[in-house]
Amino acid sequence: MTDLNSADLGGFDDTAVPAVSSRRRAMRRFARNRAALVGLAIFALILLVALLAPLLSPFPGDVADEVHFDRLLQPPSATYLMGTDEAGRDVLTRVMHGAKLSLVMGISVIAIAASVGVPLGLAAGYYGGWTEIVIMRITDVFSSIPALVLALAISVVLGASLLNVVIALSVVWWRVFCRIAHGQTLSIKQENFVTAAQSMGASDAHVMFREILPNMASSLLVAASLDAGIVILTGTAISFLGAGANPPTAEWGLMVATGRHYLPDAWWASLFPGIAIFLTVMSLNMIGDGLRDFFAEE
Secondary structure, rough: OOOOOOOOOOOOOOOOHHHHHHHHHHHHHHHHHHHHHHHHHHHHHHHHHHHHHHOOOOOOHHHHHOOOOOOOOOOOOOOOOOOEEEOOHHHHHHHHHHHHHHHHHHHHHHHHHHHHHHHHHHHHHHHOHHHHHHHHHHHHHOOOOOHHHHHHHHHHHHHHHHHHHHHHHHHHHHHHHHHHHHHHHHHHHHHHHHHHHOOOOOHHHHHHHHHHHHHHHHHHHHHHHHHHHHHHHHHHHHHHOOOOOOOOOOOOOHHHEEEEOOOOOOOOHHHHHHHHHHHHHHHHHHHHHHHHHHHHOO
């Protein structure tokens, strides 16, 4: 009898089978978390609406500073599914366009904060000594002030605009990723593969970014998904308080702030933007919880 090997089977690599099976098991395990799947479906819908808002919105012109005196504060109807606001603008159109602003704000803040916080946390955990003391004491100072209070103060100083809200939130949120990276680095740098890389003459940058960083990716991903919702909620709160987006920007927090003046009669002007905020934050939290459980099983 002939002995069949991988070459006889047309180059079939049986090492690929366990990897594929592992990925399938991982997907099935994540799929069993119904809350995470519901959150993923809701967030996917919000993302789709944000991307297609210019095409799907029924009254695209209502994003601008237009006033329609013939349809001020119209209740929800077949024509205006979410009613109109104090300027006669379609609330549905503005909620759809507001999704893009909120998602861009959340993603931008998380990306900037991670880009600053992760390298600092890596350096603090890897080098120790005065590097660790200085970085972590600065982190403690930022952590001692409530996020909303600090971000609001920075936004007021910089001036009311969405760009300044992103800057303010980034200044506040880098500490989150710095702490995670610091804690993970302290643990991972004791592993044998890190010691082996160091003994082979690998540079500090190589060890930190090629050996340690990939092994904390799951923790950073969970933190990013959970904190993205909090970032969006904080950003809308800043706009609600008057230090964020300026009228007539279709921003959810600003829409809630403007609509509250017409409660309870024109409840729709603030209710529907509030629901959009709730669904976005909830979906991101559900995804984050699902990822945390998934990686915990790993």
